[in-house]
Amino acid sequence: MRLDLQGKAFGPRAVLGPLSLTAGRGQRLAVLGPSGIGKSTLLRIVAGLDHAFAGHLSGDDRVAMVFQEPTLLPWRPALQNITIPTGCDAATAGALMAQVGLAGREAQFPRQLSLGQQRRLALARAFAARPDILLMDEPFASLDPDTADRMIALTAGLLDRSGAGLILVTHDAEEPARLGARPLILSGSPATLGPAPTDAR
């Protein structure tokens, strides 16, 4: 995947300036920056969810997105929350549920799961789509520290096993290292991408 962005505006407001970003299998990147700088906007462009920008997105990598909110189907049991959106078979979905510690909960509905369990289900669903690049938008925010730790470890393990690349959007300066991701900072107005200060030393 390669994004050559000339600019992205919402109405008269230029949010993102010229920047380039490349990602692929096995490559892990993290995009950091203050609230409102344009991190989610950048990720939505990379995901192909926002086409209203000046520039060019190329590559045929398969992407899967994990949002901060689990965005599950409330009236479908956990297993079908994986099989329906991704088209994967029940055995694959069940194996992924086991890998994220949800074995035995296949028939439960999202409201019967804790927030941490719902997030893990959303993580399993993302990997069921067999992505070349996993896109994550603040996936560990508003979890208690132990639950966040567990989810970070699960994500790292699933990335290792699948070989998928990662673009992580986060506020947390420690998460990139914990996932082995190269930190990039979004800054300025309109915002552009640069290496994190520790990277530049």
Ligand SMILES: Nc1ncnc2c1ncn2[C@@H]1O[C@H](COP(=O)(O)OP(=O)(O)OP(=O)(O)O)[C@@H](O)[C@H]1O
């Ligand atoms: N659909 C939209 N219409 C108009 N403005 C928008 C839209 N989406 C985002 N913006 C604006 O673009 C800017 C960047 O938003 P974005 O959500 O990408 O920032 P962010 O860095 O992800 O913020 P946060 O860390 O708080 O999630 C913000 O000023 C926001 O208000």
